[in-house]
Amino acid sequence: MLLLKENGQQGDPAQEQFSISELSQEFDVTTRAIRFYEDEGLLEPHRQGRQRVYSSRDRVRLKLILRGKRLGFSLSEIGDIIDMYDSEPGEVGQLQYFIEKISVRRKTLKQQRDDIEVTLKELDSIEKQCRKSMTHLD
């Protein structure tokens, strides 16, 4: 077993490399899932022969994917979001359309944020009721 990463690029985070199992462990997601995200076009790691090699940019994309999942977005929605992050700015019409997409996404997120606030408050009140019941039963 190798204890040190035979990397040679350790100092330069932009050129760090990862295996699928490393990412799998780091983010607690199965390799099957990671490969599936690739099938869906959300990742495209380099290859060394047949083996996948993930760059730190791939790693960031995976992070974004998982964050999207936590927020309940579908993989295709997540694809749209990620595309925003690293798409080249095209013509003005494109940019206009793009800004609209951002605004739609922002709206969804704000709705979610509001939903969360309400739910958290309700949980507070439920817990209070709970604790009250407990003291009565002591």
Added chain:
Amino acid sequence: MLLLKENGQQGDPAQEQFSISELSQEFDVTTRAIRFYEDEGLLEPHRQGRQRVYSSRDRVRLKLILRGKRLGFSLSEIGDIIDMYDSEPGEVGQLQYFIEKISVRRKTLKQQRDDIEVTLKELDSIEKQCRKSMTHLD
């Protein structure tokens, strides 16, 4: 066609009644979905003959279901959440367990809230880049 609701209980919101299509329209969800939520045990409207009649309590539950969906929870998770809202306080052990469940849920929600904040900030920065590109292209 009836223009006024033949309700007779209009004044008392606790006794208001709704048809499946009314709820369907109000919340923009298909009747199929509403029946499905019933199959999953999330709703149990009364019947007039074979027809479903929803109380305002059922309506609130439906609201909670849809809010849960917007937050990306599965129907069974949503079931757990809703159960919190109207479960009778039992013995102390139950209540203790219950409070733990609340804490778990709160943790998830706070994670989501953080994810949203980060994403919103990133969207801001992406939009700024966009607008910058646009002025350069003017």
Added chain:
DNA sequence: GCTTTAATTGACGTTTACGTAAACGGAAAC
């Protein structure tokens, strides 16, 4: 009485997001 119109039940179909098993390849460990 007849026809719309709304609602129900049952069944099968569909999409998404993976899980799981099988069969193979290559490098490492012993």
Added chain:
DNA sequence: GTTTCCGTTTACGTAAACGTCAATTAAAGC
């Protein structure tokens, strides 16, 4: 040299959350 450990590919399986008929029933309007 063979076992072990990753990793790959292919393929089939599956759970969740409905959609989409099709066949019935029931009430409402004329």
